[in-house]
C-alpha cells in the first residue's frame with residue numbers, strides 16, 4: 001500500500017540566496033531541510049503561538065505577503081524573510097483599577113484614532129481575523145465587539161508590521177478582551193459559592209477519607225462511578 | 231475547482247464512513263470493563279513494550295524505569311564544562327528565579343508577587359519567547375469541580391483512578407481542592423471562558439471524567455490563559471530574559487540550590503544567576519519523540535528541567551509512563567502529530583475504522599483509548615495507511631453537526647478548522663485521519679503539595695513534575711496542574727526566601743555527575759539538548775567549527 005511519493009522541487013530564496021526544496025514542505029520545514037537548526041522564529045510549530053511570522057513575495061507579483069512559517073507551504077519563486085519578534089507598543093495597567101468605559105481603549109492606545117481604515121491589517125492576519133473591525137470597535141468604545149472579534153489573535157504582530165498608522169493592534173485586542181472578561185461578561189455565581197465552600201474546608205474530610213482508604217476500597221468506588229450524561 | 235486532498239483509496243473509505251453516519255449517530259458503544267482495560271493496555275499500549283524501557287543506572291533515582299530515549303539523555307555528561315564557569319561574577323542576583331516562560335512559570339511569578347516579593351526580585355528566564363510553550367497550545371480546557379452536581383471529592387476520584395492509583399494523594403488533593411480558586415482568579419484576570427447568558431461557564435466531559443467539569447475558551451483555552459498571564463507579567467514589570475535557556479543549576483557549598491547557569495543564544499555567552507529560590511517550570515519532553523512517535527508539543531519541549539534537577543540530586547518519578555494522545559493528526563503529512571483535541575470526541579465525533587465501523591467508546595481515558603486505536607490498526611488491520619506510510623483511523627467530525635446542528639464545528643473548533651483548512655482538508659465536510667501521538671510527560675521531578683523538591687530551595691511545577699497525575703493524566707488536569715502548582719510554588723518560595731542564606735556557589739555536583747558518567751562509560755551525546763535537531767545527517771558532516779567567529 002505504501003507508495004513513496006517524490007515531490008517536485010521548488011525554488012525559494014532565503015537570505016537572498018536561491019535554494020531548491022521539495023514542494024510539500026512548510027517554510028519552517030524547508031529551512032530545516034536546508035540544514036538550519038532553528039533557534040528563533042519557531043515555537044509551537046502548529047499555528048498557535050505567533051513565533052514564526054514571515055513576510056514574502058512571489059515571483060512576478062509585486063505584493064508583499066505575510067504568513068506563519070509553520071503553516072505556509074513553500075511556493076516556487078518565494079522570497080522569504082522572517083520577523084521573529086514584533087517591537088510593539090504595550091501599555092501597562094492594573095486591570096483591577098480599570099473601568100470598562102467607552103473611552104478606556106482610547107485612553108491607553110490613543111493611536112487607534114489614527115486608523116485610516118485601509119484594511120491592511122486584516123489582509124495581513126494569518127488567523128483571518130477582522131483586525132480593522134476590532135480596531136474600529138475599540139475606537140468606538142465597543143469593548144465587547146473588540147474582544148469578540150480579536151479572540152483568536154495569536155499575537156504574531158504581522159498586522160502591526162504593516163499598519164501605516166503604527167498601531168499595535170494585538171495589544172489593543174488583549175486589553176479589550178481583559179476588560180470584557182473581567183467587567184462585561186456575567187460572573188459565574190456558582191463559582192463564587194464553590195470557592196467559599198472550598199475555603200471553609202467542606203470537602204477536605206471526604207477527600208482525606210479516600211486518601212486513607214485501602215486500594216481495594218478506592219478501586220471499588222472508582223469502578224462504581226456513574227458517568228453524567230453528555 | 232478545489233483538488234481533493236485525499237487520494238482515491240482514502241476517499242473510497244470516506245464514502246463508507248458517510249454511509250454509516252446516520253445509523254451510527256444513534257449507536258453507542260459500552261465503555262471497556264476493568265478486565266478489558268488491563269488486556270488492551272498490556273497488549274497495545276506503547277508503555278508496555280519492555281524492550282523500549284530501561285532502568286537508570288546511576289543518580290538519585292537509580293533503578294527508575296524510563297523510556298530508552300530518556301535514559302540516553304539523562305545518563306550523560308553535561309553540555310556545560312563546570313570548570314569553564316566563573317561563579318564569582320554574578321550577572322543576576324535575585325530572590326526568585328523561574329526557569330521556563332510557560333503557564334506554570336507565569337503563575338509562579340505572579341503568585342510570588344502577590345505574596346509580597348518585589349517584581350525586581352523575580353526573574354523569569356526562558357528558552358524562546360515568553361509564552362512560547364505547551365501552555366499556549368492547549369485547546370481543550372481546564373478541569374475544576376464547580377457545578378452543584380460535582381465536587382472536589384468526585385474530581386479526586388476521577389483523577390486518582392484515571393491515574394491508575396499511582397498519583398501522590400496529597401498532590402491530587404491540592405489539585406482538586408485549589409481548582410475552583412484558580413479558575414476564579416482566572417475569571418477575575420479577565421480570561422474569556424465560554425459562558426451562558428447567566429454567567430455559568432460551559433462545561434463538558436473529558437476522557438475519564440464522571441462529571442462535566444472541563445471549562446474552556448473556545449478551542450484556545452491554553453492560549454487564552456497564556457496570553458492573559460503574560461500580559462500580567464508585563465504589566466507588573468517582572469523581569470524576563472528570553473532566548474536564555476538554563477543549562478545547569480548552581481548549588482552552594484551547603485548543597486542547597488542557588489540559581490542557574492544560562493546560555494545566551496545570541497552571543498553564546500553564559501550567564502550566572504544567583505537565586506534564593508529556583509523554580510523549574512520547563513514543561514515536558516515531547517520533542518524527544520519517544521519510540522519514534524510524532525508529537526503535539528512545542529519546539530522547546532526537551533526535558534531540560536528534569537535533567538538539570540536530576541544532576542542536582544532531585545529524584546524523578548513515574549518516568550515509566552508516557553501519555554500518547556489518542557488523536558493526533560495523521561494526514562496531511564505537514565501536520566502529522568499535531569493535536570486534535572479530545573473535545574472533538576466530547577462533542578460527539580466517533581472514531582471509525584476503514585470500513586466505516588465504530589469500534590470503541592470514544593472517551594475512554596487516554597491510555598486506554600490510544601491502545602484501542604493501536605489495536606484496531608496494528609492488531610486488526612482495520613486502519614488506513616497514508617501515502618507516506620502513516621497509519622490512521624477516521625475521526626468522524628461531520629457527525630458533530632448531525633448531532634448539534636450546522637455551525638457547531640466552526641463555533642467550537644475554529645483553530646482546528648483553520649489548521650486543517652490550510653492544507654486543503656475541510657473537517658466540517660469530511661472526517662479527518664488520526665493516530666495516537668506523543669503528548670504529555672506523565673512523570674517528572676518529585677514534589678510535595680507545596681511544589682518543593684527534595685533539594686533545598688528547588689521547586690518544580692507543571693509538566694516538569696511527576697506525581698499529581700499518576701501514570702495517566704486526564705484531559706484538562708494539566709492546565710489545572712500548572713495553575714495550582716505554579717501558584718503553590720510562587721507562594722511557598724515567597725514564604726521561604728526571607729530565611730535563606732546562601733554560601734559559596736559551586737557546580738561541583740555537575741562535575742560529580744560527569745564523573746559518574748565516566749565510571750559507567752556512557753557514550754551518549756551531552757545534555758540538555760535545548761532544541762531537537764530536524765536537520766539531515768548529511769549537513770552534520772559538513773559543519774565547520776565556528777567558534778573563531780564568536
Ligand SMILES: Cc1cc2nc3c(=O)[nH]c(=O)nc-3n(C[C@H](O)[C@H](O)[C@H](O)COP(=O)(O)OP(=O)(O)OC[C@H]3O[C@@H](n4cnc5c(N)ncnc54)[C@H](O)[C@@H]3O)c2cc1C
Pocket residue numbers: 329330331332333334335355356357358359360361362363364365366367368369370371372373451452474475476477511512513514526527528530531532534535569669670691692693694705706707708709710712758
Ligand atoms: C497541543 C497541546 C494541547 C494540550 N491541551 C491541553 C488541554 O486541553 N488541557 C490541559 O489541561 N492540558 C493540555 N495540554 C497539556 C498542557 O498544555 C501542558 O502540560 C501545560 O501547559 C504545561 O505547562 P508548563 O508551564 O508546565 O510547561 P510549558 O507551557 O511547556 O512551558 C515550559 C516553558 O519552559 C521553557 N523552557 C524549557 N526548557 C527551558 C530551559 N532549559 N531554560 C529556560 N526555559 C526553558 C519553554 O520554552 C517554555 O516556555 C496540551 C498540551 C499540548 C502540547
Ligand code: SF4
Pocket residue numbers: 050124125126127128129131152153154155156157158159160169170
Ligand atoms: S490580529 Fe495581528 S497579531 Fe493577532 S493574529 Fe492577526 S496579525 Fe497576528
Ligand code: SF4
Pocket residue numbers: 114115116117118119120121122131132135162163164165166167169
Ligand atoms: S492597518 Fe492600521 S490603519 Fe490600516 S486599517 Fe489596520 S489599524 Fe487601521
Ligand code: FES
Pocket residue numbers: 041042043044045046047048049050051052068069070071
Ligand atoms: S511556530 Fe507557533 S505559530 Fe508558527
